[in-house]
Amino acid sequence: MGENTIINLIELKENHEGEIVLIKAGRAATQRLNEMGLVPGTKVKLVRKGPLRGPVELEVRNSHLVIGYGLASKIYVKIV
Amino acid sequence: MKKEIVIALAGNANVGKSVIFNQLTGLTQIIGNWPGKTVERAEGVLRFKGRTIKIVDLPGIYSLSAYSQEEIVSREFIAFEKPDVVINVVDASNLERNLFFTVQLLELHVPMVMALNQVDYALKKGIDIDVKKLEELLGIPVVETVATKGKGLQELINKVLEVVDSHKEMDVKRYDIKEEKVLKYRNEVSEYVMKIYDILLKHNVDLINLFHPLWISLKLIEEDSDIVEKLKKEPNGEKVYEEIQKELEGLKAKTDSPLATLVTADRYDIASFIASQTVSEIHHRITWTDLIDNVALHKIWGYISMLIIVFISFYGIFKFGEYFSGVLEDFFDGFKPLVYNLNIPNMYKDFLWNGLAEGIISAITIVLPYIFPFYVFLSILENTGYLARIAFLMDEVMHKVGLHGKALIPVLMGFGCNVPAVLGTKILETDREIFIASFMSTLVPCSARIVIILGTIGVFMGPQYALAVFALDVLVVYIAAYFANKIAPGKPYDLIMELPGYRMPALKPTLKQIWFRIKDFLYVALPIIVVGSLALEILKYSGIFKYVTYIMDPIVVKWLGLPSIIGIVLIFGILRKELTLIMLLTLSGTSHITQILTPRQMIVFGVVTMLYIPCIATIAALKRTIGWRKTWWVVFANIFIAILIGGILNRILTFV
Known part of the structure; x- marks a missing residue:
């Protein structure tokens, strides 16, 4: 996968970075993600994934967020 | 000059608002290193330079939208109560995210002062902030503080007064x-x-x-x-x-984005811009947090270390409790002859010793030695930030019962006391989650019930049996939540949580917090225990017991296989769970539970006491959180589960 490929956030490898391009969730969920700083254009680093369908830990805006698997799978990122 | 001033503390979760509140007012608001403790708004008063300042600690929130009750409460407070000044407490080590909230306060155009908190921690992380520049950009005073050490708070209040005295009403009809x-x-x-x-x-x-x-x-x-x-x-x-x-x-x-996304993105752009102009990262260090999390959140080692931490806490509490309980018991037993050698009728001796002394002594010798180390461990887990890691590790497990990892934080607090656990479920987003999590919390044994199990099963049968009972409880809580999830209407939510960095708990606030929790036991529980013991002694002489036991015997004796007297103590236990054990000992005039209960009965008694009903204080908290209708549902579900499991254990534990 080269640059500019758009993938699902949970497909991002640990310690890899991406830029959010799209959030495909309901109104409330989108708003919650937006308010935690995840808006289109935001750079995120995937720090780690929990086992199985566990949550993902992201580094974003110099702080760490944990997002449940279901919600994370609604975020699409561009590899940078 | 305004004499009476109202100020509100507002800011993200976990930035030290509660610490500032406590330092300013001297009240003790429970602090801890996990997001979202101030679920009910706390108020206190500070007298400073001849003025009375009412301080209101608003819940920690990330935004002023309408997605949670806490956010609505906060913005309505600002709108309707019109505080003279809002102190925006900000975590200096995490400026950009915090500024997102600041931007929204600026949009409200309320008189503001910023408390740039935890500057010491930020510096350790290699982050330096240009305060002058920040003041200039925001157009409000900014004061650097280290709340845990009380640094900068005097200046903060001085600035607040300056803002109050220079404030002018603006004309909302002429805005551009x-x-x-x-x-x-x-x-x-x-x-x-x-x-x-x-x-x-x-x-x-x-x-x-x-x-x-x-x-x-x-x-x-x-x-x-x-x-x-x-x-x-x-x-x-x-x-x-x-x-x-x-x-x-x-x-x-x-645009093809939702309009809300546009506005939120712009706010973050403003926050980013301000941060970029004021923050200089001297060096990006690999922090302790990163290193510890490599183990603590690891796919395998994370779970192993979690289990080890739980075991160490359990044995630490048990060993400490067992030792000091023994020491204190020997000490107090020496006083018994003093009472019995008095020249008064035997009935009064019973009142004095069984009713009064025994109640206090049991409370001090049995309850206190376990409660103290328990709160020490709980405070450490809470203040270091480890509880948030448990939320990460357990997110998927919680998903099966319609909750997410964050819900485990209030539920775990239930091991201390169910009351803050139930109130703490308000950090969750929907009524459905709040209901399931409060229900779970009531089935988690609080410190009182832990003491009952450690002090009976643990001491007389061995700690491994006590551990087995707790393991059984975990299973019960999980199955109960599974069913609650099935019947509760609505859809589950996913986890979004900020992961706080590890902190070394500051000694003084932590000790204060432990003392505050123990004080609750000494000032609230002890009097209830003493009055309860005395009432019990009087009732014993009045002969009313035989009517009560007549009604309760079919369940207590026939189904659960327990002595008839347990029915009485279970009724009193609704006031305080400690009472069940203390009264049982008082009524039988012994501190050796083996003289009254067989090992099997001990286990059944322990399990039933652990599950049978929320105490009065918890019922009140439930009513405030989920309303009467659901509260009764929870109460009856607890009674049903306790009787069911107690009866089954009584039948299958024939080997002990």
Whole structure:
């Protein structure tokens, strides 16, 4: 996968970075993600994934967020 | 000069608001390193330079939208109570995210002072902030503080007073977004803010006197449900809203993102801009947090270390409790002859010793030695930030019962006391989650019930049996939550949580917190225990017991296989769970439970006491959190589960 490929956030490898391009969730969920700083254009680093369908830990805006698997799978990122 | 001032503390979760509140007012608001403790708003008073300052600690929130009850409570407080100054408490080590909230406060145009907190921790992380520049950009005073050490708080209050004394009312009828210095949105958004503002002005909408026009207009662009409702309720409101919606069609045509996303993205851009102008990262260090998390959140080692931590806590509490309990018991037993050698009738001796002394002694010798180390461990787990790691590790497990990892934090707090656990479930987003999590919390043994199990099963049968009972409880809680999830209407939510960095708990606030929790036991529980013991002794002489036991015997004796007297102590246990054990000992005049209960009965008694009903205080907390109807449901579910499991254990544990 080269640059500019758009993938699902949970497909991002640990310690890899991406830029959010799209959030495909309901109104409330989108708003919650937006308010935690995840808006289109935001750079995120995937720090780690929990086992199985566990949550993902992201580094974003110099702080760490944990997002449940279901919600994370609604975020699409561009590899940078 | 205004003599009586109201100030509100507002800011993200976990930035030290509660610590500042405690330092200023001397009250003890429970602190801890996990997001979202101030679920009910706390108030205190500070007298300073001849003025009375009422301080209100608002819940920690990330935004002023209408997605959680806490957010609505906070913004309505600011709108309706009109505090003289809002102190925006900000975590210096995490400026950008915190500024997102600051931007929203700026939009409200309330008089503000910023407390740039935890500057020491930020410096350790290699982050330096240009305070002068920050003040200039935000247009409000900024004071550096280290709340845990009380640094900068005096100056903070001085600045607050300066702001109060120099404050001038602004004219909301003459607003122009072009005059904003730092609140720069994309052109389309700014343009539509002014268009909506013009519509609101034209129709004389009263809402702009409550909230600032900039904020209201942005909220209407975001289609904030609560603000839309408020607008519609005004005379002509429906029509005004229609006009605004028609106007917004133009903005919607220009973008394919939801309008709320545009506004939020702009706010983050403003926050990012301010951060980029003021923060210089001297060096990006690999922090301790990163290193520890490599193990603590690891797919395998994370779970192993979690189990090890739980075991160490368990054995630490047990060993400490067992030792000091023995020491204290020997000490107090020496006093018994003093009472019995008195020259008074035997009945009075019984009252004095069984009713009065035994109650206090049992409370001190059995309960206190376990409660103290328990709260020490709980405070450490809480203040270091480890509880949030448990939320990460257990997220998927919780998913099966319709909750997410964050819900485990209040539920785990239930091991201390169910009351804060139930109240703490308000950090969750939906009523459905709050209901399931409060129900789970009531089945988690609080410190009182842990003491009963450690002090009976643990001491007389061995700690491994006590551990087995707790393991059984975990299973019960999980199965109960599974069923609650099945019957509760609605859909589950996913986890979004900030992961706080590890902190070394500051000694003084932590000790204060432990003392505050133990104080609750000494001042609230002890009197109830003493009065309860005395009442029990009097009832014993009045002969009323035989009627009570007559009614309870079919369940207590026949089904659960316990001595008849247990029925009485279970009734008193509704007041305080410690009472069940203390009264049982008082009534049988011994501190050796083996003289009254066989090992099997001990286990059944322990399990039933652990599950049978929430105590009075917890019922009150449930009522406040989920309403009467669901509270009764929880109470009856607890009784049912206790009787069911107690009866089954009584039948299958024939080997002990």
